[in-house]
Amino acid sequence: MRHRSLLIITTAITAGALTLSACGSRDKSDNSDGDNKKTTVVIGVDAPLTGSLSALGQGIKNSVDLATKVANKNNEVPGVTFKIKDFDDKAVPSSGKTNATSMVDDDEIVAMVGPLNSGVSQSMQGVFAKADLAQVSPANTSPDLSQGPDWPSGKKTRPFKTYFRTATTDVIQGRFAAQYYYKDAKKRKVFVVDDKQTYGAGLSKIFAQEFKRLGGKVVGTDHLTVKETDFSGIADKVKSTGADSVYFGGQYPEGGLLSDQVKQAGADVPIMGGDGIYDPAFIKASGTSNDGDYATSVGYPVEKLPSAKTFVKDYAAQGYKDPYAAYGGYSYDAGWAIIQAVKAVVNDNGGKLPDDARAKITEALNKVSFDGVTGKVSFDEFGDTTNKQLTVYKVVKGAWTDATSRTFND
Amino acid sequence: MHELPQTLVNGLTLGALYGLIAIGYTMVYGIVQLINFAHGEIFMIGGFGALTIYLWLPSGTALSLALPLMIIGGIVASVAIATAAERFAYRPLRGGPRLAPLITAIGLSIALQQAVWAFYPDAKKSRSFPQFEGKSLEIFSNLHIQRGDVFLLIAAPLCMLALGLFVSKSRAGRAMQATAQDPDTAKLMGINTDRIIVMAFAIGGAFAAVAAVAHGLKYGQVNFEMGFIAGLKAFTAAVLGGIGNIYGAMLGGVVLGIAEALAIKYIQDIPGMEQLGGGTWKDVWAFTLLIVVLLVRPQGLLGERVADRA
Numbered sequence: 001m002r003h004r005s006l007l008i009i010t011t012a013i014t015a016g017a018l019t020l021s022a023c024g025s026r027d028k029s030d031n032s033d034g035d036n037k038k039t040t041v042v043i044g045v046d047a048p049l050t051g052s053l054s055a056l057g058q059g060i061k062n063s064v065d066l067a068t069k070v071a072n073k074n075n076e077v078p079g080v081t082f083k084i085k086d087f088d089d090k091a092v093p094s095s096g097k098t099n100a101t102s103m104v105d106d107d108e109i110v111a112m113v114g115p116l117n118s119g120v121s122q123s124m125q126g127v128f129a130k131a132d133l134a135q136v137s138p139a140n141t142s143p144d145l146s147q148g149p150d151w152p153s154g155k156k157t158r159p160f161k162t163y164f165r166t167a168t169t170d171v172i173q174g175r176f177a178a179q180y181y182y183k184d185a186k187k188r189k190v191f192v193v194d195d196k197q198t199y200g201a202g203l204s205k206i207f208a209q210e211f212k213r214l215g216g217k218v219v220g221t222d223h224l225t226v227k228e229t230d231f232s233g234i235a236d237k238v239k240s241t242g243a244d245s246v247y248f249g250g251q252y253p254e255g256g257l258l259s260d261q262v263k264q265a266g267a268d269v270p271i272m273g274g275d276g277i278y279d280p281a282f283i284k285a286s287g288t289s290n291d292g293d294y295a296t297s298v299g300y301p302v303e304k305l306p307s308a309k310t311f312v313k314d315y316a317a318q319g320y321k322d323p324y325a326a327y328g329g330y331s332y333d334a335g336w337a338i339i340q341a342v343k344a345v346v347n348d349n350g351g352k353l354p355d356d357a358r359a360k361i362t363e364a365l366n367k368v369s370f371d372g373v374t375g376k377v378s379f380d381e382f383g384d385t386t387n388k389q390l391t392v393y394k395v396v397k398g399a400w401t402d403a404t405s406r407t408f409n410d
Numbered sequence: 411m412h413e414l415p416q417t418l419v420n421g422l423t424l425g426a427l428y429g430l431i432a433i434g435y436t437m438v439y440g441i442v443q444l445i446n447f448a449h450g451e452i453f454m455i456g457g458f459g460a461l462t463i464y465l466w467l468p469s470g471t472a473l474s475l476a477l478p479l480m481i482i483g484g485i486v487a488s489v490a491i492a493t494a495a496e497r498f499a500y501r502p503l504r505g506g507p508r509l510a511p512l513i514t515a516i517g518l519s520i521a522l523q524q525a526v527w528a529f530y531p532d533a534k535k536s537r538s539f540p541q542f543e544g545k546s547l548e549i550f551s552n553l554h555i556q557r558g559d560v561f562l563l564i565a566a567p568l569c570m571l572a573l574g575l576f577v578s579k580s581r582a583g584r585a586m587q588a589t590a591q592d593p594d595t596a597k598l599m600g601i602n603t604d605r606i607i608v609m610a611f612a613i614g615g616a617f618a619a620v621a622a623v624a625h626g627l628k629y630g631q632v633n634f635e636m637g638f639i640a641g642l643k644a645f646t647a648a649v650l651g652g653i654g655n656i657y658g659a660m661l662g663g664v665v666l667g668i669a670e671a672l673a674i675k676y677i678q679d680i681p682g683m684e685q686l687g688g689g690t691w692k693d694v695w696a697f698t699l700l701i702v703v704l705l706v707r708p709q710g711l712l713g714e715r716v717a718d719r720a
Contacts, residue, residue, distance in 0.1 A: 223690040233674030
């Protein structure tokens with residue numbers, strides 16, 4: 001396995017070198033403006049900008065960028081110009097940690113949006129907490145991040161006061177999916193597959209618990225490895241267990257292939273997954289046989305919300321190279337939440353950014369409340385979104401179509 | 411045991427794919443003792459080459475008509491990159507310390523991946539690859555073969571046969587064997603060893619391209635990262651079969667593929683081993699097999715001479 005470790009070392013060194021050079025070249029750029037002119041406030045963005053999840057990452061970056069541009073245009077916070085600075089975590093926790101350290105060291109960054117992956121977030125939270133730098137993730141869904149590792153036993157404690165998110169947790173999403181499968185789709189025998197990552201394993205566990213609680217049967221479980229392409233062994237097991245449905249906790253690259261191979265193995269059953277597979281690439285990645293597959297995602301479909309019309313239009317007008325993808329709306333709202341927090345802090349301080357801006361913004365985020373792209377945006381005592389709307393999407397004729405949208409209740 | 415035939419066929423097709431890629435590792439290693447870690451990316455580029463041809467053909471062209479052209483397109487792309495890599499990345503380092511070309515290979519691998527990511531249109535996500543229409547073919551009630559796999563099951567033995575004949579019968583093939591045995595003496599005998607080395611890279615590239623087309627037909631997609639794991643597994647197959655031996659590469663691939671398929675399916679049925687079965691542990695079992703084979707036969711399944719040229 002020399003190849004892999006050498007590869008990782010090389011990547012790490014390259015990434016490190018790039019980060020360092022970025023630090024060196026930037027420091028002196030904005031200080032010559034003078035004090036009375038506009039203050040520049042930088043919002044850090046961390047997402048996988050390269051690699052197989054880059055489609056989602058680019059959407060996050062662009063949407064936050066759009067939020068800052070809109071704020072600047074509307075003069076949302078007088079005297080403050082917003083800017084973003086993006087960091088690529090490649091969906092790798094160690095890269096995320098490096099990025100978090102760079103952000104903390106960068107005095108201009110007052111808060112950040114990201115990352116995409118729950119696993120990456122775990123490695124960043126501690127770094128931000130020590131520096132009082134608020135983190136608003138548009139996509140993390142692992143409950144541990146905001147409610148502590150003991151949440152299943154009901155002992156919820158918020159581990160990091162700097163952590164917020166605009167995405168709903170897997171507890172809600174997994175249970176919602178199980179309820180839909182059992183009650184609406186009338187499935188009774190499910191085969192559960194996950195990708196061994198924080199997000200996928202967590203989500204499928206919650207799903208399986210709720211499905212069993214409702215009276216359904218989990219006829220088999222298996223795990224696949226990210227970045228592999230051959231899941232025919234698992235597909236055969238799905239067939240031989242006689243499952244009438246598959247639940248997959250993971251991301252679209254593997255999800256699309258799994259769905260395809262299950263159908264090729266001769267098992268004519270749908271696959272359901274979480275927001276990780278809700279992406280056009282899930283369908284495109286794998287031939288044509290995805291009709292009937294399901295995905296749950298947080299919030300109502302962005303295109304259908306009246307509040308999102310402006311977002312969709314503005315995004316198109318900016319001419320970004322990549323679409324806003326699954327988390328665009330949440331990323332915009334995450335960015336906007338930070339902008340609102342900055343606004344509150346600046347107003348309290350007589351129109352200027354205070355010296356301890358980071359801590360003040362973190363505090364202000366707890367009280368933020370506004371109508372965003374995805375609905376009402378505010379955070380509860382754990383930093384989780386108070387928005388519990390979810391949607392089930394179904395593949396119809398090769399495209400994701402929303403099947404049901406409702407508010408989750410126990 | 412009702413599902414055993416299906417499991418074996420799944421393993422066989424996966425293994426044939428590993429084997430085709432492994433040829434490239436083994437040929438290059440046999441001749442220049444270089445582990446060309448960029449070979450996985452050469453495989454990936456073959457896939458994109460074939461896809462480019464398909465997209466360039468008028469839409470609606472039947473896949474069976476397009477396939478030969480796609481294979482040629484893939485081979486051209488792979489061979490071009492493989493020989494260019496040899497000429498510009500490895501040849502200047504020949505004769506230098508062993509580690510230099512190895513690190514170059516790793517660097518090249520990252521560079522090729524990122525180049526496709528950055529410059530091939532829409533390659534940031536998987537690009538879909540044409541697939542044969544229709545359901546899988548039913549051989550018996552408990553044995554289905556997917557249409558994409560048929561190509562692989564025909565192409566892999568044909569390619570092996572052609573390569574075997576080429577190496578043993580043709581002049582160039584014998585020159586290749588001579589260079590592998592002793593490059594200096596081969597040179598004295600009037601063999602242009604530089605050309606032979608280029609040829610080894612080119613053949614490896616061509617096989618990788620055939621594998622990439624098969625991979626595309628099997629999984630319905632190509633993406634810029636697909637060379638990493640495939641390359642790693644193929645390298646394992648080459649070592650398992652005995653690196654330097656072309657038949658060993660194919661045998662190693664098939665053994666590895668079948669071992670993985672069996673591990674997914676049956677380990678968890680062994681009492682007390684439920685936790686160690688399934689997709690999570692298949693690589694562990696495959697590599698356990700590799701270690702056991704290497705303990706018993708350090709030269710690999712079909713490998714010969716190990717220490718005669720250190």
